[in-house]
Amino acid sequence: MPPLLELRKLTKRFGQVTALNEVSFDLHAGEVLALCGENGAGKSTLIKCLTGIYPTSSCDGEIVLDGRPVLFRSLREGEQTGIVAIHQELALVREMTVAENIFLGAEPTQRGLVDWNAVYSRTRDLLNRFNLELDPSTRVEELGIGQQQLVEIAKALSRKARILLLDEPTAALAESETARLLDIVHDLRRRGISCIYISHRLEEVLALADRVTVLRDGRSVASLTKPTRPEIVRHMVGRDIEDYFPRRRTDPGEVLLKVENLAVAPARASGKNLEGISFDVRRGEVFGIGGLMGSGRTELLMHLFGAYGTRTHGSVSLLESPFSPHSPREAIARGLALVSEDRKRSGIIPGHPVGFNLSLAAISRLCGRWMINANLETQANQSLIAQLRVRTDGQEAAIDSLSGGNQQKVLVGRALLTEPDLILFDEPTRGVDVGAKVEIYEIINYLTSIGKAVLLVSSELPELMGMSDQILILANGRSGGTFHSNEARQESLLEAALSQ
Amino acid sequence: MVIALAAIWIFFASQSGNFLSARNLSMLAVELAITATLALGMLLVLLPGHIDLSVGSGVGLIGGIAAVLIFQYAWPAPLALLAGLIVALVLWALMSTLIVRQRVPSFIITLGGLLVFKGLFWLIIQNSTVPVARGSEGNLYSLLTTYSLPQWAGFLVGTFICGILVLTWIRDRAARRRHGFPVEDAEISFLKTFLIIQGILLVLIVLNSFRGVPLCLLVLVVIAVLIHLLTRHTPFGRHLYAIGGNEEAAHLAGIPVARVITTAYILLGAVVALTGFMQTSYQGAATTTVGELMELDAIAACVIGGTSLRGGRGTVTGVLFGALIMASLLNGMTLLAVPPEMKLIARGTVLVLAVWLDTALNRHKIFR
Numbered sequence: 035m036p037p038l039l040e041l042r043k044l045t046k047r048f049g050q051v052t053a054l055n056e057v058s059f060d061l062h063a064g065e066v067l068a069l070c071g072e073n074g075a076g077k078s079t080l081i082k083c084l085t086g087i088y089p090t091s092s093c094d095g096e097i098v099l100d101g102r103p104v105l106f107r108s109l110r111e112g113e114q115t116g117i118v119a120i121h122q123e124l125a126l127v128r129e130m131t132v133a134e135n136i137f138l139g140a141e142p143t144q145r146g147l148v149d150w151n152a153v154y155s156r157t158r159d160l161l162n163r164f165n166l167e168l169d170p171s172t173r174v175e176e177l178g179i180g181q182q183q184l185v186e187i188a189k190a191l192s193r194k195a196r197i198l199l200l201d202e203p204t205a206a207l208a209e210s211e212t213a214r215l216l217d218i219v220h221d222l223r224r225r226g227i228s229c230i231y232i233s234h235r236l237e238e239v240l241a242l243a244d245r246v247t248v249l250r251d252g253r254s255v256a257s258l259t260k261p262t263r264p265e266i267v268r269h270m271v272g273r274d275i276e277d278y279f280p281r282r283r284t285d286p287g288e289v290l291l292k293v294e295n296l297a298v299a300p301a302r303a304s305g306k307n308l309e310g311i312s313f314d315v316r317r318g319e320v321f322g323i324g325g326l327m328g329s330g331r332t333e334l335l336m337h338l339f340g341a342y343g344t345r346t347h348g349s350v351s352l353l354e355s356p357f358s359p360h361s362p363r364e365a366i367a368r369g370l371a372l373v374s375e376d377r378k379r380s381g382i383i384p385g386h387p388v389g390f391n392l393s394l395a396a397i398s399r400l401c402g403r404w405m406i407n408a409n410l411e412t413q414a415n416q417s418l419i420a421q422l423r424v425r426t427d428g429q430e431a432a433i434d435s436l437s438g439g440n441q442q443k444v445l446v447g448r449a450l451l452t453e454p455d456l457i458l459f460d461e462p463t464r465g466v467d468v469g470a471k472v473e474i475y476e477i478i479n480y481l482t483s484i485g486k487a488v489l490l491v492s493s494e495l496p497e498l499m500g501m502s503d504q505i506l507i508l509a510n511g512r513s514g515g516t517f518h519s520n521e522a523r524q525e526s527l528l529e530a531a532l533s534q
Numbered sequence: 535m536v537i538a539l540a541a542i543w544i545f546f547a548s549q550s551g552n553f554l555s556a557r558n559l560s561m562l563a564v565e566l567a568i569t570a571t572l573a574l575g576m577l578l579v580l581l582p583g584h585i586d587l588s589v590g591s592g593v594g595l596i597g598g599i600a601a602v603l604i605f606q607y608a609w610p611a612p613l614a615l616l617a618g619l620i621v622a623l624v625l626w627a628l629m630s631t632l633i634v635r636q637r638v639p640s641f642i643i644t645l646g647g648l649l650v651f652k653g654l655f656w657l658i659i660q661n662s663t664v665p666v667a668r669g670s671e672g673n674l675y676s677l678l679t680t681y682s683l684p685q686w687a688g689f690l691v692g693t694f695i696c697g698i699l700v701l702t703w704i705r706d707r708a709a710r711r712r713h714g715f716p717v718e719d720a721e722i723s724f725l726k727t728f729l730i731i732q733g734i735l736l737v738l739i740v741l742n743s744f745r746g747v748p749l750c751l752l753v754l755v756v757i758a759v760l761i762h763l764l765t766r767h768t769p770f771g772r773h774l775y776a777i778g779g780n781e782e783a784a785h786l787a788g789i790p791v792a793r794v795i796t797t798a799y800i801l802l803g804a805v806v807a808l809t810g811f812m813q814t815s816y817q818g819a820a821t822t823t824v825g826e827l828m829e830l831d832a833i834a835a836c837v838i839g840g841t842s843l844r845g846g847r848g849t850v851t852g853v854l855f856g857a858l859i860m861a862s863l864l865n866g867m868t869l870l871a872v873p874p875e876m877k878l879i880a881r882g883t884v885l886v887l888a889v890w891l892d893t894a895l896n897r898h899k900i901f902r
Contacts (some may be wrong), residue, residue: 339786341785341786361785361788361790362785362786362787362788363788363789363790365788366788367788372786374783374786379780379782379783380780380782380783380786381780381783381786382780382783383775383776383779383780383783383784383846384779384780384846385779385846385847386775386776386779386846390772390775390776393772394772394776394784394787394789395787395788395789397769397772398769401768401769404768405763405767405768406767406768406769406772408767409709409710409712409713409715412713412715413713448787452788
């Protein structure tokens with residue numbers, strides 16, 4: 035029997051970066067195929083290509099459905115052929131009922147008016163047919179995350195989906211809900227509906243998948259039938275750390291930051307709890323923090339910076355005096371600086387010059403009695419631009435005109451201008467080209483060489499191992515273990531991150 | 535923007551011989567001072583991405599409070615003005631607290647302010663007309679818009695301003711040279727300064743040929759210089775732009791977002807009080823219509839001057855231009871005895887046209 039869906043050497047480039055490199059696999063009707071890979075291996079890009087969010091014409095290679103190559107120009111065209119993705123962030127309207135959501139955008143009408151009786155009766159039939167226990171007239175906001183996911187699945191099925199793409203469907207689910215979801219996927223398989231299942235939880239993958247395709251660095255490196263856990267992990271890691279991390283070790287000095295048995299409660303119910311976290315950071319040291327997405331890495335960093343949650347337990351001290359900042363302003367005053375995760379959302383001030391963005395956090399240090407000393411500011415900015423090798427037409431150029439890597443260097447510069455002792459880097463090389471990456475690593479080297487300490491959060495294990503002196507792995511808001519980088523192996527780090 | 539202004543002036547000058555007369559230009563100067571002062575205050579809250587719809591009602595209320603204190607309770611004018619100012623500061627501090635601490639959108643809070651202040655205003659003047667002075671002799675309040683500097687004082691102030699301009703010009707160049715930065719060609723910057731001084735002189739001569747420089751124009755100059763320095767040359771100003779550009783990034787860069795926004799609103803409160811005094815004084819008395827629609831004029835002047843309602847963009851010079859366009863329009867139409875209904879339609883049309891033109895031209899720039 036020919037496969038239902040086949041990818042032939044699918045390649046997707048963003049400028050210089052190759053996100054997918056000749057990815058090939060096939061999927062048969064009624065089969066569950068799991069996609070495994072580290073963060074950044076190309077899974078999300080693959081989903082976007084498969085569903086038409088990235089038009090097929092922007093990729094090389096072929097997507098073959100029912101033996102015929104297809105060309106998706108939009109998400110809608112992808113859905114019309116029966117490929118539907120259930121994303122991590124659910125795309126439901128919270129204020130509407132289950133039935134309204136399922137038929138949103140495809141409401142049956144009668145003389146131009148929505149036929150509500152048809153909406154509700156067809157929803158009931160659909161839910162019954164697939165054994166989904168939901169009330170069509172419940173409002174979605176009253177449902178738990180797990181039930182909301184079922185609504186998404188029902189919505190997909192109502193659109194005649196033949197292939198479901200489930201992207202980390204259990205990441206936010208409790209155990210009982212997870213079991214229920216797995217049952218439903220089993221059930222769908224019996225009815226001839228295929229699934230592409232993406233999950234970090236290898237237990238689920240092993241329990242559910244007929245076959246596993248492993249992605250690494252944008253390539254499909256292995257296609258395994260009923261594999262074992264070590265087999266999958268070996269293929270996911272599968273490489274040596276290249277000599278691409280120019281870390282120069284320095285002898286660590288005094289303890290700068292001491293975290294003992296820290297527990298943090300989020301300000302909002304949807305936030306992440308942190309519990310039982312302890313570690314020391316010394317001068318001259320790069321302290322790495324790893325873990326899967328949603329494991330609490332960013333939350334830990336933000337808490338230390340006075341921008342996340344309230345401390346419920348434990349203590350933090352900075353240079354041997356208690357440290358509990360209530361705002362980033364206080365943290366900066368105590369000698370911390372942050373290079374935040376999402377450049378666009380919480381980093382650059384768009385539409386303003388490079389110089390404005392650079393001096394922003396330190397502007398009150400560049401003042402005379404009343405006013406900003408423009409010459410002092412220009413001088414400070416100029417020397418940073420030269421030191422960090424920011425490629426720009428000058429400090430009057432708009433920040434938006436710079437490449438991602440150079441914008442990142444400006445943000446590093448903004449942090450350095452406040453003369454911090456401890457610099458928190460959250461994913462400093464995300465979306466940055468290789469050249470700029472190495473330059474950012476060199477900046478980190480320079481900082482530790484002059485006695486500063488660095489906290490480095492990264493979801494790339496090689497980067498974490500290549501750059502850090504010690505590594506803390508977080509798993510679901512708790513410590514999964516601390517490792518010395520010279521004794522850590524990728525397999526053990528990954529195991530620690532996957533432990534619950 | 536300059537072209538639009540020139541077009542408006544040429545049109546009115548050709549329709550009415552009086553538009554460019556010294557007498558009318560003096561009136562225009564007073565009207566500009568009132569519109570522009572309020573618009574400059576508005577700029578302070580627009581920059582961090584907020585808005586204030588209550589300033590029009592506030593102008594009436596604060597002007598009314600001072601008038602009532604003088605006319606009915608026989609307070610000395612300076613004391614009455616001070617009381618008005620304090621009330622304004624308290625009211626705007628209150629509104630900003632609600633906006634910042636309770637996180638109610640500023641649009642809603644100040645919309646509430648618009649209605650409440652208007653009601654309070656009518657309550658306080660009891661729907662009647664309250665003159666700003668008792669008897670016929672003037673006081674500080676009434677003189678705000680009627681007093682003009684004598685010719686010699688006008689020239690003195692003009693010379694003083696020109697002197698400061700030249701001095702800062704020389705000092706800036708020296709400082710840049712000391713730091714080893716490139717300095718603008720001396721002849722070009724001399725020419726610029728020279729032209730500005732010529733402009734100031736021209737305004738002086740025109741105004742002096744009628745009654746002299748109106749006091750409230752001087753008020754505007756002071757306010758404009760202060761707000762220019764505040765927005766462009768202090769950390770506070772940087773913070774305003776940064777919050778409007780990206781509030782989360784600003785917060786993470788250590789900017790005290792809540793305090794900055796509160797301060798901006800309190801400063802706006804002071805400006806509202808000042809505008810309230812000038813506007814009520816210009817009308818001669820507090821009546822129920824004082825300040826009506828002035829919030830929209832202020833926002834329009836800002837937007838025409840290139841201020842973004844989403845925050846992060848806008849300059850004092852731009853706002854001054856915007857206010858001059860709005861004031862000229864109103865003044866010219868009054869001169870031509872345009873009926874009030876047509877005035878409203880014309881003001882709305884100019885606002886939409888100006889902003890549409892601006893975005894259209896900017897879009898072109900981006901795509902080029």
